[in-house]
Amino acid sequence: MTHQPAISILSRDAQQYAALLTQASSDLTLCQVLDTVPADFQCAQTEVLLCDPDLGAKAVRHMPSLRWVQSTWAGVAPLLCEPQPDWQLTGIKGIFGPQMREFVLTYLLYFVRRVEAFQTLQRQSLWAPLRPGILRGKTLGLAGVGDIGRSVAEAASGLGMKVHGLSLRSRDCSTVEQYFSPSEKVAFAASVDYLVGLLPATDATAHLIDADMLAALPPHGVVINAGRASTLDHSALRECLQRGHLAGAVLDVLPSEPLPDDDPLWRTPNCLITQHTAALSHPEEIARIFINNVQKYRDGQPLNYTVDWHNGY
Amino acid sequence: MTHQPAISILSRDAQQYAALLTQASSDLTLCQVLDTVPADFQCAQTEVLLCDPDLGAKAVRHMPSLRWVQSTWAGVAPLLCEPQPDWQLTGIKGIFGPQMREFVLTYLLYFVRRVEAFQTLQRQSLWAPLRPGILRGKTLGLAGVGDIGRSVAEAASGLGMKVHGLSLRSRDCSTVEQYFSPSEKVAFAASVDYLVGLLPATDATAHLIDADMLAALPPHGVVINAGRASTLDHSALRECLQRGHLAGAVLDVLPSEPLPDDDPLWRTPNCLITQHTAALSHPEEIARIFINNVQKYRDGQPLNYTVDWHNGY
Incomplete structure (x- = not known):
């Protein structure tokens, strides 16, 4: 049987992402679904995180089991803390x-x-x-x-x-x-x-x-x-x-x-x-990229759009 | 020796066209070069007319030797009088x-x-x-x-x-x-x-x-x-x-x-x-098309961009 990682979502569009993921695949294990990060946030189970980078940045150090973070934005700078953690980071390409x-x-x-x-x-x-x-x-x-x-x-x-x-x-x-x-x-x-x-x-x-x-x-x-x-x-x-x-x-x-x-x-x-509207993330498109990557993650294949921590993109 | 038709110019940019034509070919015979049409306009010699259609429309019936009219505009409607005269009409394509x-x-x-x-x-x-x-x-x-x-x-x-x-x-x-x-x-x-x-x-x-x-x-x-x-x-x-x-x-x-x-x-x-500025006639480009057509006219070849009188374009 395929490994089912515990997935959390931290995004302003968290509910929409949860609905899109559930709709696309009935066997996903959703752990936390949050649109803000509570002050006392802790999640020991989460292995995979889908997040807006600014929200994720406040949470990743409180997720000891984390292995992979999927950004919902093209710009991942808020997540690029030092030293480089032991989880991998993937971005978004092709939709902007x-x-x-x-x-x-x-x-x-x-x-x-x-x-x-x-x-x-x-x-x-x-x-x-x-x-x-x-x-x-x-x-x-x-x-x-x-x-x-x-x-x-x-x-x-x-x-x-x-x-x-x-x-x-x-x-x-x-x-x-x-x-x-x-x-x-x-x-x-x-x-x-x-x-x-x-x-x-x-x-x-x-x-x-x-x-x-x-x-x-x-x-x-x-x-x-x-x-x-x-x-x-x-x-x-x-x-x-x-x-x-x-x-x-x-x-x-x-x-x-x-x-x-x-x-x-x-x-x-x-x-x-123009108020940061040049290229917007549409949750439908982000969810499609994430679901495709979840399949690769389960199968142990290389993920799409991995970020090189040193280059920063 | 090649036939040298008498050419007249009726255009708001008449002087510029005259300079461009003279520059491009030293053996052109320029007859009238006018930026308006005088009330008593007559020209017995003109065989070829380069014109803004609204100006040309006032002059063509006073040019008994006319054989060919080259419009400087894409829209030739002002020239399309009835009955169809015995000169041919060419328009402008490819630059707009x-x-x-x-x-x-x-x-x-x-x-x-x-x-x-x-x-x-x-x-x-x-x-x-x-x-x-x-x-x-x-x-x-x-x-x-x-x-x-x-x-x-x-x-x-x-x-x-x-x-x-x-x-x-x-x-x-x-x-x-x-x-x-x-x-x-x-x-x-x-x-x-x-x-x-x-x-x-x-x-x-x-x-x-x-x-x-x-x-x-x-x-x-x-x-x-x-x-x-x-x-x-x-x-x-x-x-x-x-x-x-x-x-x-x-x-x-x-x-x-x-x-x-x-x-x-x-x-x-x-x-x-937007004040009729979507696609402007640049005299340099119009002159190039006209000079090319003059060469064809002299050689007795079919002209480029002839207007079908019945269709109107």
Whole structure:
């Protein structure tokens, strides 16, 4: 008989996950199903944990039998404590790409097609046609070319854009015409029209997108950050936008979330705040990935989307 | 020696065209180069006319030697007088597709990703994440599947959308999963999420997009008209938007242009006016097409992009 691990769920969508798991497989052993972590949390039985990383981070040290943690988010940074524990960590891949490519195109096109300027004319009932720009032929700079970046690269290429990549390791996306390493980041920025940040939060990426990189972008440049907030120097970005060096910026990830209502980023010119909605976890899709991994776990096979603890993604 | 036809130019960009033509070929015989049509206009020599269709329409009957008219626009309706004259008419193809596909994606994404709602939250410095929609898996309805429509269809398909086509004749776009004829237009509208009008102005297309079609669209539907204004019943559209039956509309072409400042379309809820800028004629690209056709004309070869007088495109 196959080994049935005790599974716990710690997530804001815990009840929904429990229903989805029970529906998909009647022989799963659910232990704890919680949407917050109680102060005195302890669970000796749990062997497998499905969790939102910020909730899991508060609980994993109180789960002595833990062998495997499945994150419900793409970003697993909250779980990456030191020293490395003896359980393995798996992430989510393959479901954020289609959302992210539409998010990136939305806001590149918003600036390039001058949507706001047309709306300003409309409020005045003023017929004064403007000449919009075009993405075709422009160069998109992708800082971070993983699973999600590849999807964005392909969509941009489909519209006739060139794609340059800034990458710490992966160089296997054929849509990227030219790769740059972090030490070449200023040359990378100087080679592109638009910069899209999709970097994970690691020591190596902290403030990687800095004043030097931003200064190397062209004045019609647009910066979109949908990776992690720690990868971008927000003071340098604000300074660029205030003196009109860049055409615009879109921040999906913020230094603190919720962004406090007195944070100056809310009122920085041409800076749009999209409130961490670029690519959302849909519990149905996460549950499907988890159930597939549970089957592999039971069968003693390697799990999908394991996180390299040292690289952090 | 090759026959050198006398060429005239009637266009708002006449001087630019004259410079481009002279630059490209030193042996062209330029006759009239005008950016308006004088009241007493006459030109006995002109054999070939490059013109903005509205200007050309005022001049062609005063050009007795005319053999060929090259339009600078995609829409040639102003030139289609009756009875059919003995000169041939050529249009422009191949340069509007890349602009149009970006225009359509801009505004589909604008509504689907809820850009305006995020901006409203931002003006209040209010963190209250909304769940954006996604184009992937939705169905785009293309009313008019010619050269430009094919480019839009391919871009939509690249994002994982299905494409349905309403077409009078052409059925040769492999990206279109299902074709409908004009008599099936209500079923067509009922089968799609978004409707993009790219129809030419002909007798057969007048008010083809009418109240019945609009009523068959879903409440999250968006209508984008970038074909010709005569193909859409604007009163019916306004009525739909006012009672919130549709999520939005984008009108690139208007019943009269410039749109008068007291026209209610300026202030119809969720109706965006883009002032006939979806796909602009760049003189460099038009000149290239014309010069190529001049070579064919001299050599007695069939011209590119000839307009069928009866079909009107």
